[in-house]
Amino acid sequence: MKLKRKIAEFTGKNKGPLFLCVAGMHGNEHAGIKAIELMQMMLEVEPITNPEFEFNGRFVGMVGNVKASKKDVRFLVKDINRQWNYQNLDRIFHTPEKDLDPEDQEVKELWVAVNMEIQAYQPELLVFLDLHTTSAYGGIYSITPEDPESIQVAQAITAPVVRGLLEGVSGTTLHFFNTKNLGVKTISICFESGQHAEALSINRAIAAIVSCMKAVGSVKSSDVENQHDNILSEYSTNLPKVTKVVYHHPITSADEFVMKPGYTNFQPIKKSEHLADDKRGKVLSPMDGRILMPLYQKLGSDGFFIVQDC
Ligand SMILES: [Zn+2]
Known part of the structure; x- marks a missing residue:
């Protein structure tokens, strides 16, 4: 499988948030990657059917663990969604390339790529959306750090918000991709769009991207079809808020x-x-x-x- 780190980019005419969407942080989770690729196509064709359409800011899609995604495994040596802390990044950036394991290399490349995007676009707001799927069926949800802005944007996605999940684990992107570490005001959300192999997990991930884009002003509500909201609300009917x-x-x-x-x-x-x-x-x-x-x-x-x- 041919797969690059950066799989999508779309810059609107108006300055606005840098909307950074990462998928495949776990290499066996492909729905988010597909969702990002389709999102890119939708953004490109939208102005053809809707000349009024405006995109504020820049959308960038990246694959988290490229090597594991190519092999369709969660990870090769270790889970890259447990590696995000200063001590570990310091070790990785002070170790010769040949001594780094595959996931060390992925962490390093992703961190560099994210920071290069911030440097190049100089946004006032970074929205970081990390797309995942689960091995179990039944239930979509978002996870946020405990900052009010992230929680507020996550609530715009019609799916349960799970709080306190970050207390039991460490080193996830949500622990590290924040205002302090990225040097720009950051809203971080992780969205779980369903079971790994469900086709609808792709649609739900797209719906979550669109909901977040509306909430932070990347797109206007009037430019977005309701079907995206409906996909999520139908699925969340019997789930707690x-x-x-x-x-x-x-x-x-x-x-x-x-x-x-x-x-x-x-x-x-x-x-x-x-x-x-x-x-x-x-x-x-x-x-x-x-x-x-x-x-x-x-x-x-x-x-x-x-x-x-x-
Ligand atoms: Zn995952």
Whole structure:
């Protein structure tokens, strides 16, 4: 598969936010990459059918982990969505290229590419949207850092906002791609658009991009068809608006963790419910709530999360 780091760019006539969309941070998640490619085509043809159409700012689409995406695996050596902290970047930038593992190289290249875009466009606002999919079905949602602006824009996407997810993990893009580290006012959102292989995960990712673009003024609401909102609201009908993570079940490969089949995102669960098995025996739910991201793939360091409605 031919795949580059930068897969889309579109600059409007008017200055506005730098809208940076990254997908394939996990190499087995292709829906976001497709969504970015289609978004680029939509932006290019829109002025033909709608001469009034104006785009404010610049849209850039990038692949997070190019090497893993080419091989359709989550990662080759380690998860690049756990590598984002100063200490690690410092190590990577002070290590000779030949001694870097594939994911170190990806982190380095992505960080350089993002900063070059900021330098070149000099935006007043950077919107960073990180597109993912999950191994489980049923449920789309966004994750944000705890800053009010990011939460506000995330709420414009008609899907549950999951809060507190970043407390249990470290080194994600949402921990690091912020105003302080990028030197420009930054809004960061991660959007999970459905199961990896579902065709609709692509449509939902496009709808999320469009919703965010409307919320930050890249495009006018009157220029955007309602179908995008409908795709998300239909899917979110029975899902809570805001939820908070109350439990995280981290795992290592030595645990031999196997999730019981059939769980879907946001499915209600009861205390003591038999959720999974590992080498110690049954893994029971410690509380009532809803299950999120039950692991149905080989690679991953999170068995599942439990969220409760806010
Ligand atoms: Zn992912």
